[in-house]
Amino acid sequence: MQLPAPRGPLTERLFAELARPPHAFGPPPAGPGPYGDRPGDPCFGEEDAQLALFVCYELHYQGFDGVDDRWEWNPSLLALRERLETWFEGWLARRVPRPPAPPSREVPRALAALVAADDGPSLSAYLRSRADTAQFREFVVHRSIYQLKEADPHTWGIPRLLGRPKAALVEIQSDEYGGGRPERMHAELFRATMRGLGLDDSYGAYLGLVPGVTLAISNVMSLFGLHRRRRGALLGHLAAFEMTSSLPNHRYSQGLRRLGGDAGARRYFHEHVQADAVHEQIAAHDMCGAFAAEHPGLTGDVLYGAACALTLDRLFAEHLLGRWREGRTSLRETDAEVTVR
Numbered sequence: 001m002q003l004p005a006p007r008g009p010l011t012e013r014l015f016a017e018l019a020r021p022p023h024a025f026g027p028p029p030a031g032p033g034p035y036g037d038r039p040g041d042p043c044f045g046e047e048d049a050q051l052a053l054f055v056c057y058e059l060h061y062q063g064f065d066g067v068d069d070r071w072e073w074n075p076s077l078l079a080l081r082e083r084l085e086t087w088f089e090g091w092l093a094r095r096v097p098r099p100p101a102p103p104s105r106e107v108p109r110a111l112a113a114l115v116a117a118d119d120g121p122s123l124s125a126y127l128r129s130r131a132d133t134a135q136f137r138e139f140v141v142h143r144s145i146y147q148l149k150e151a152d153p154h155t156w157g158i159p160r161l162l163g164r165p166k167a168a169l170v171e172i173q174s175d176e177y178g179g180g181r182p183e184r185m186h187a188e189l190f191r192a193t194m195r196g197l198g199l200d201d202s203y204g205a206y207l208g209l210v211p212g213v214t215l216a217i218s219n220v221m222s223l224f225g226l227h228r229r230r231r232g233a234l235l236g237h238l239a240a241f242e243m244t245s246s247l248p249n250h251r252y253s254q255g256l257r258r259l260g261g262d263a264g265a266r267r268y269f270h271e272h273v274q275a276d277a278v279h280e281q282i283a284a285h286d287m288c289g290a291f292a293a294e295h296p297g298l299t300g301d302v303l304y305g306a307a308c309a310l311t312l313d314r315l316f317a318e319h320l321l322g323r324w325r326e327g328r329t330s331l332r333e334t335d336a337e338v339t340v341r
């Protein structure tokens, strides 16, 4: 994957550092309240900060062409990442009300109630019956940022667990990774969807085109996955994903069929209708329920992780539907028309 174009002074500076061999560098200039997003804060733009954080995290996944692998654990890089994470945690805190911490045995029920109370706009209903092909392709472009590394961020949780919740997480992840068959890996199925829509299925091909809200969806998973203290939130996040997947994927599949997508292109969505109906139960009960029983002090974190997933999903849906209502692209309006449509 290539580093994308910078989106402001923060990514300009970061990408210039990454182009050189690993070295010490000072923090980028910032006034009080660095990276803040309150009015009046001297801040780097949100697009700039989300992309910088995404790139810092990506060094733990596939990395970038021309960027030395040793940057992954470079202390200056990690210091910058920590400041970005502090900004991002504040960004989340302002958007995601923290649900009350339930007693351990109530966690599966509290997760279900949280999901049921979610009243965001339905992107899947729009894609099923109204989206045109260009809009469906845009949706897939956004989703490719996470789906081409589907399940990877939650895998960071495995060595942080023991016993029942660990076994449950491994059971889910095993399905996500195709149960030993590469062609059944969900990331591979998603690549087939991309090819079916005439899109470039290579990893990170569209990083430069997606807005900050799409990057935030990946960033929150990496934030929770890469910090052991956040393991409760990581599990809650995965549970919310699985619990809100089956029906929307059915609708995506119907939408793609309406637009002429063949079975190969629809297989990714089809697979999730079945698989996530099962994963939902494993995630809520065997994984989060068992984790909560072992860690009664972390039930609030589990619910918070789920709430973050739901909120980001809502912000994402609002962004796409809002832009489409205005007759605009939901991608960054740089070269989107040329590259995707």
Ligand SMILES: [Fe+2]
Residues within 6 Å of the ligand: 150, 176, 186, 272
């Ligand atoms: Fe999946």
Ligand SMILES: [Fe+2]
Residues within 6 Å of the ligand: 172, 176, 242, 275, 276, 279
């Ligand atoms: Fe799943």
